[in-house]
Amino acid sequence: MPVAIITGASKGLGRSLAVALARRGWDLVLDARSGAVLREAVDEARKYGTRVEALSGDVTDAAHRAELVAAARGLGGLDLLVNNASALGAEPLVRLDALPVEGLRRALEVNVVAALGLVQEALPLLRETAGGAVVSVSSDASAEAYETWGGYGASKAALDQLSAVLAVEEPGLRVWAVDPGDMRTDLYRAAAPLDDDSDRPLPETVVPAFLRLLDERPDSGRYAAPSLLLGAR
Structure with a gap:
């Protein structure tokens, strides 16, 4: 069975993607900071009879990243x-003139540095797999200028660039940066708690865009989920 590592898999898009892959027979290594919530996601994925390894921890910890890859090897x-774990930098989001430098540093550490560290740890296994792939969950804030989204958007823009360079350096892999579009998630509520998110789509409605990438395996690059959904089966 194919094997996937998904970070930030306890809820939101990470959890929805994990369940969808489990339904397809994938074995999974799932990560999140909260062990209790992660166990709920694991229980849901295991309903489909696949093997699921759950490792709670912080992706900025090199030892934790090594454990995730070792679990996949097992x-x-x-x-x-799938680099899905994300940090906002401030909750709720604030303008750049009020953004704590430590908050920006945390966003960069989680969204960029840890993502690259996990890629580096995983590359030997990915290179051994015919059709190995890396998905980095991006954001429209990486390409558009939205008030208060500067720190988070900057970190996602950096992740996009790392993904683009990785694709050039690793032509044997597929490397996709994916902007999932608007979603109703805890991350968005933490970012903008005063916004009414009731009309935002749930994460599971975006998952078919990711599955289309896995099914059709287009060239490495940056993709927007709404465009992928237009042709998703």
Whole structure:
């Protein structure tokens, strides 16, 4: 069975993607900071009879990243790495003139540095797999200027660039940066708690865009989920 590592998998998009892959027979290594919430996601994924390894921890911890890759190795290899774990930098989001430097540093550490560290740890396994792939969850804030989204957007823009360069350096892999579009998630509520998010789509409605990438395997690059959904089966 194919094996995937998904970070930030306890809720939101990470959890929805994990369940969708489990439904397809994938074995999973799931990460989140909260062990209790992660166990709920694991229980849901295991309903489909796949093997699921759950490791709670912080992706900025090199030892934790090594444990995630070791768990994938124990399941037989690694076909897909999904860098989904994210930090906002401030909750709620604030203008740049009020953004704590430590908050920006945290966003960069989680969204960029840890993502690269996990890629580096996982590359030997990914290179051994025919059709190995890396998905980095991006944001429209990486390409557009939205008030208060500067720090988070800057970190996602950096992640986009790392993904683009990785694709050039690793032509044997597929490397996709994916902007999932608007979603109703805890991350968005933390970012903008006063906004009415009731009309935002739930994360599970975005998952078919990611599955389309896995099914059709287009060239490495940056993709927007709404465009992928237009042609998703």
